[in-house]
Amino acid sequence: xxxxxxxxxxKRLHFAWxxxxxxxxxxxxxxxxxxxxxxxxxxxxxxxxxxxLELGIPLRRDTPEARRRASGISLFDSIExxxxxxxxxxxxxxxxxxxxxLPANQFQIEKTAGPGHYTAWGDAHDILxxxxxxxxx
Amino acid sequence: xxxxxxxxxSINLVADYDNLRDxxxxxxxxxxxxGPQDTDxxxxxxxxxxxxxxxxxxxxxxxxxxxxxxxxSPIAG
Numbered sequence: 671x672x673x674x675x676x677x678x679x680x681k682r683l684h685f686a687w688x689x690x691x692x693x694x695x696x697x698x699x700x701x702x703x704x705x706x707x708x709x710x711x712x713x714x715x716x717x718x719x720x721x722x723l724e725l726g727i728p729l730r731r732d733t734p735e736a737r738r739r740a741s742g743i744s745l746f747d748s749i750e751x752x753x754x755x756x757x758x759x760x761x762x763x764x765x766x767x768x769x770x771x772l773p774a775n776q777f778q779i780e781k782t783a784g785p786g787h788y789t790a791w792g793d794a795h796d797i798l799x800x801x802x803x804x805x806x807x
Numbered sequence: 808x809x810x811x812x813x814x815x816x817s818i819n820l821v822a823d824y825d826n827l828r829d830x831x832x833x834x835x836x837x838x839x840x841x842g843p844q845d846t847d848x849x850x851x852x853x854x855x856x857x858x859x860x861x862x863x864x865x866x867x868x869x870x871x872x873x874x875x876x877x878x879x880s881p882i883a884g
Protein backbone atom coordinates (compact mmCIF):
# COMPACT_ATOMS: atom_id res chain seq x y z
CA UNK A 671 0.00 0.00 0.00
CA UNK A 672 3.07 2.20 -0.08
CA UNK A 673 2.32 5.57 -1.54
CA UNK A 674 -0.92 4.29 -2.97
CA UNK A 675 -3.37 7.08 -3.77
CA UNK A 676 -6.77 5.72 -4.66
CA UNK A 677 -9.19 8.33 -5.78
CA UNK A 678 -11.61 9.55 -3.17
CA UNK A 679 -14.11 12.27 -2.63
CA UNK A 680 -13.70 12.78 1.10
CA LYS A 681 -13.94 16.33 2.34
CA ARG A 682 -11.20 17.91 4.35
CA LEU A 683 -11.86 18.44 8.02
CA HIS A 684 -14.33 21.21 8.72
CA PHE A 685 -12.58 23.16 11.44
CA ALA A 686 -15.63 25.29 12.10
CA TRP A 687 -17.26 22.32 13.77
CA UNK A 688 -14.40 21.47 16.01
CA UNK A 689 -13.99 22.82 19.44
CA UNK A 690 -12.23 21.21 22.36
CA UNK A 691 -14.03 18.13 23.56
CA UNK A 692 -16.89 18.48 21.13
CA UNK A 693 -18.10 15.32 19.48
CA UNK A 694 -18.64 15.24 15.75
CA UNK A 695 -21.35 12.63 15.84
CA UNK A 696 -23.96 15.20 14.98
CA UNK A 697 -22.34 15.85 11.62
CA UNK A 698 -24.39 15.16 8.50
CA UNK A 699 -24.23 11.47 7.52
CA UNK A 700 -22.51 12.20 4.25
CA UNK A 701 -19.57 14.01 5.84
CA UNK A 702 -16.20 12.35 5.74
CA UNK A 703 -13.36 13.62 7.90
CA UNK A 704 -9.78 13.38 6.74
CA UNK A 705 -7.34 12.70 9.57
CA UNK A 706 -3.83 11.27 9.76
CA UNK A 707 -2.33 8.50 11.88
CA UNK A 708 1.30 7.64 12.53
CA UNK A 709 2.03 3.96 11.85
CA UNK A 710 5.19 1.84 11.71
CA UNK A 711 4.97 0.15 8.32
CA UNK A 712 3.73 1.01 4.86
CA UNK A 713 1.11 -1.73 5.11
CA UNK A 714 -1.36 -0.68 7.78
CA UNK A 715 -2.80 -3.44 9.92
CA UNK A 716 -5.56 -3.77 12.49
CA UNK A 717 -2.90 -3.55 15.19
CA UNK A 718 -2.02 -0.04 13.96
CA UNK A 719 -5.56 1.09 14.72
CA UNK A 720 -5.86 -0.29 18.23
CA UNK A 721 -6.01 1.73 21.41
CA UNK A 722 -3.53 0.97 24.11
CA LEU A 723 -6.34 -0.30 26.30
CA GLU A 724 -7.08 -2.88 23.60
CA LEU A 725 -3.41 -3.84 23.59
CA GLY A 726 -3.56 -4.51 27.31
CA ILE A 727 -1.35 -1.64 28.41
CA PRO A 728 -2.30 -0.82 32.01
CA LEU A 729 -3.56 2.61 33.00
CA ARG A 730 -1.32 4.79 35.13
CA ARG A 731 -4.27 6.51 36.76
CA ASP A 732 -7.62 4.77 36.59
CA THR A 733 -10.14 7.55 36.18
CA PRO A 734 -13.14 7.55 33.84
CA GLU A 735 -11.46 10.18 31.65
CA ALA A 736 -8.17 8.28 31.51
CA ARG A 737 -9.99 5.05 30.64
CA ARG A 738 -11.99 6.81 27.95
CA ARG A 739 -8.92 8.38 26.38
CA ALA A 740 -7.09 5.06 26.57
CA SER A 741 -9.80 3.40 24.50
CA GLY A 742 -9.37 5.80 21.56
CA ILE A 743 -6.61 6.31 19.01
CA SER A 744 -4.57 9.42 18.23
CA LEU A 745 -5.00 11.23 14.93
CA PHE A 746 -3.86 14.57 13.51
CA ASP A 747 -5.59 17.18 11.40
CA SER A 748 -2.94 17.49 8.70
CA ILE A 749 -0.17 15.42 7.22
CA GLU A 750 2.29 18.18 8.08
CA UNK A 751 1.37 17.99 11.75
CA UNK A 752 1.52 14.20 11.71
CA UNK A 753 4.96 14.46 10.12
CA UNK A 754 6.19 16.88 12.81
CA UNK A 755 4.85 14.53 15.46
CA UNK A 756 6.56 11.52 13.91
CA UNK A 757 9.85 13.39 13.67
CA UNK A 758 9.68 14.09 17.41
CA UNK A 759 9.23 10.43 18.26
CA UNK A 760 12.59 8.66 17.93
CA UNK A 761 11.04 5.59 19.54
CA UNK A 762 8.76 5.06 16.53
CA UNK A 763 11.63 4.35 14.18
CA UNK A 764 10.90 4.52 10.46
CA UNK A 765 7.43 6.01 10.57
CA UNK A 766 4.69 6.17 7.99
CA UNK A 767 1.55 8.26 7.91
CA UNK A 768 -1.82 6.83 7.00
CA UNK A 769 -4.52 9.11 5.65
CA UNK A 770 -7.93 8.08 6.89
CA UNK A 771 -11.27 9.14 5.53
CA LEU A 772 -13.60 8.67 8.46
CA PRO A 773 -17.38 8.90 8.05
CA ALA A 774 -18.47 11.25 10.81
CA ASN A 775 -21.57 9.21 11.54
CA GLN A 776 -19.64 5.97 12.01
CA PHE A 777 -16.99 7.01 14.52
CA GLN A 778 -16.85 9.20 17.56
CA ILE A 779 -14.18 11.82 16.96
CA GLU A 780 -13.18 14.61 19.32
CA LYS A 781 -10.65 17.38 19.44
CA THR A 782 -8.40 16.46 22.35
CA ALA A 783 -5.11 17.52 23.87
CA GLY A 784 -2.67 19.68 21.92
CA PRO A 785 -2.86 21.53 18.61
CA GLY A 786 -4.24 19.40 15.82
CA HIS A 787 -4.64 16.27 17.94
CA TYR A 788 -7.86 14.29 17.71
CA THR A 789 -9.07 11.10 19.32
CA ALA A 790 -11.25 8.62 17.48
CA TRP A 791 -13.20 5.76 18.96
CA GLY A 792 -14.35 2.79 16.94
CA ASP A 793 -13.64 -0.77 15.94
CA ALA A 794 -10.04 -1.15 14.75
CA HIS A 795 -11.13 -3.16 11.70
CA ASP A 796 -13.57 -0.44 10.69
CA ILE A 797 -10.94 2.25 11.16
CA LEU A 798 -8.48 0.26 9.06
CA UNK A 799 -11.04 0.14 6.27
CA UNK A 800 -10.90 3.95 6.19
CA UNK A 801 -7.21 4.12 5.21
CA UNK A 802 -6.87 5.60 1.76
CA UNK A 803 -3.22 6.46 1.46
CA UNK A 804 0.10 5.76 3.16
CA UNK A 805 3.36 7.62 2.79
CA UNK A 806 6.70 8.00 4.57
CA UNK A 807 6.72 10.44 7.46
CA UNK B 808 4.17 24.48 25.54
CA UNK B 809 2.40 21.22 26.14
CA UNK B 810 3.93 18.12 27.71
CA UNK B 811 2.59 14.87 26.33
CA UNK B 812 2.95 11.26 27.41
CA UNK B 813 2.65 8.65 24.66
CA UNK B 814 2.09 4.94 24.65
CA UNK B 815 4.97 3.52 22.61
CA UNK B 816 3.44 0.26 21.26
CA SER B 817 0.24 1.88 20.00
CA ILE B 818 1.50 5.44 19.29
CA ASN B 819 -1.44 6.86 21.19
CA LEU B 820 -1.55 9.83 23.53
CA VAL B 821 -1.79 8.88 27.19
CA ALA B 822 -2.08 12.33 28.78
CA ASP B 823 -1.15 15.96 28.27
CA TYR B 824 -0.13 18.65 30.75
CA ASP B 825 0.88 22.28 30.68
CA ASN B 826 3.87 21.63 32.92
CA LEU B 827 6.60 19.05 33.22
CA ARG B 828 6.05 18.33 36.89
CA ASP B 829 2.51 17.05 36.41
CA UNK B 830 3.61 14.85 33.54
CA UNK B 831 6.38 13.33 35.62
CA UNK B 832 3.96 12.81 38.50
CA UNK B 833 1.89 10.54 36.27
CA UNK B 834 5.05 8.65 35.33
CA UNK B 835 5.74 7.97 39.01
CA UNK B 836 2.14 6.94 39.57
CA UNK B 837 2.47 4.43 36.78
CA UNK B 838 5.61 2.97 38.30
CA UNK B 839 3.96 2.71 41.70
CA UNK B 840 0.80 1.19 40.25
CA UNK B 841 2.21 -1.13 37.58
CA GLY B 842 5.81 -1.75 38.59
CA PRO B 843 9.23 -0.55 37.43
CA GLN B 844 8.70 -1.84 33.88
CA ASP B 845 5.82 0.60 33.36
CA THR B 846 7.93 3.17 31.53
CA ASP B 847 9.04 0.55 28.99
CA UNK B 848 5.97 1.58 27.01
CA UNK B 849 5.93 5.29 27.86
CA UNK B 850 7.49 8.36 26.22
CA UNK B 851 7.49 12.03 27.22
CA UNK B 852 7.62 14.89 24.72
CA UNK B 853 7.17 18.63 24.64
CA UNK B 854 5.37 20.44 21.85
CA UNK B 855 5.65 24.15 21.11
CA UNK B 856 3.00 26.47 19.70
CA UNK B 857 4.19 25.79 16.14
CA UNK B 858 3.69 22.06 16.54
CA UNK B 859 7.38 21.19 16.77
CA UNK B 860 7.85 18.14 18.96
CA UNK B 861 10.93 17.35 21.04
CA UNK B 862 11.45 14.03 22.78
CA UNK B 863 12.38 14.46 26.45
CA UNK B 864 12.82 10.86 27.57
CA UNK B 865 11.33 7.41 27.19
CA UNK B 866 11.72 3.99 28.70
CA UNK B 867 14.05 3.63 31.66
CA UNK B 868 15.46 7.13 31.12
CA UNK B 869 11.99 8.52 31.71
CA UNK B 870 11.68 6.63 34.98
CA UNK B 871 15.04 7.98 36.11
CA UNK B 872 14.08 11.52 35.14
CA UNK B 873 10.82 11.33 37.09
CA UNK B 874 12.55 9.98 40.18
CA UNK B 875 15.33 12.54 39.95
CA UNK B 876 12.92 15.45 39.59
CA UNK B 877 10.18 14.47 41.99
CA UNK B 878 11.56 12.14 44.62
CA UNK B 879 13.60 13.67 47.43
CA SER B 880 17.22 12.61 47.26
CA PRO B 881 18.73 11.10 50.42
CA ILE B 882 20.91 13.46 52.39
CA ALA B 883 24.52 12.36 52.36
CA GLY B 884 26.30 11.75 55.61
